[in-house]
Amino acid sequence: MLTLKAVRRLAQADVVLFDDLASGPVLDHAGAQAELISVGKRAGRPSARQEHVNELLVSHAQAGRRVVRLKSGDAGIFGRLEEELVALTQAGIPFEIVPGVTSASAAAAAAGIPLTRRLTSRRVQFVTGADVTGHLPEDINWAALADPAVTTVVFMGQRSFPRLAEELRAHGLPSETPALFAEAVGHPHQRLVRTTIGELAQMMADAKVVQPGIILYGPLAFQIGAEPQTV
The missing domain is CATH 3.30.950.10 (Tetrapyrrole methylase, C-terminal domain)
Incomplete structure (x- = not known):
């Protein structure tokens, strides 16, 4: 379940960093120009380190790309949102939070x-x-x-x-x-x-x-x- 704003942002993105739970048909809303990168974290399975996700967010944004960090549900509820906001803030990168459906x-x-x-x-x-x-x-x-x-x-x-x-x-x-x-x-x-x-x-x-x-x-x-x- 996506908001209209989330669909618009996906269509505009140059890079989409997506979780496992936000993959599949949801990614059909990304534009043809978007680079899709899986950074999913699942308990008990090999997962992307949070530090690596932060680095990807910062490096792609600093390169002038429009980046969407796609998560399932609402990232503000046990979704590691704050860790990524801290990394962006420390790098001086502006961001927008598009709330999801918890x-x-x-x-x-x-x-x-x-x-x-x-x-x-x-x-x-x-x-x-x-x-x-x-x-x-x-x-x-x-x-x-x-x-x-x-x-x-x-x-x-x-x-x-x-x-x-x-x-x-x-x-x-x-x-x-x-x-x-x-x-x-x-x-x-x-x-x-x-x-x-x-x-x-x-x-x-x-x-x-x-x-x-x-x-x-x-x-x-x-x-x-x-x-x-x-x-």
Whole structure:
């Protein structure tokens, strides 16, 4: 899902530095003149170093090229946006941020649910399931994450969710709390699993993580009027 501004910028670009999750049909919007360079970063796989990505951004811009750094979702939400802005700022290169559609909104829309509801879910919180080491962060506000009246969205949390769910239950959140797992959201092969945090934790413990996914839990995680299911 792209904004019209993002499509225009792709068409104007001389260079497109793109992530794995922003490849495929999205790149069809790039002009014929554009040089396409893959700089994807995926957990557990050989990936471009952030320093190398920064160097490419700076060097192509200093050469007078119009550069698009293409990411999936919204780069401002756990998308390493700041590291790249720092590199550009230090090099004196002007930039424009074109906001994307966060996978949290995309997943909720695909599942046919809202992220908020008056009286029962008046707050949304975005958290990461992986720190710089790839493990669950240690400095978590468990009271906030175990709040039953909040929609919680967990980015990059497939590997750590079994432990996360264990801690949530220990802090008072019932195992039956609705949960939604959205895999490859926005792509033709997306998969939505409507379940509970207890069942999802077991599924994640048994599964081999292949596709990127996002987890939502809280009172709105089931489709309105629906039972837990996979679609």
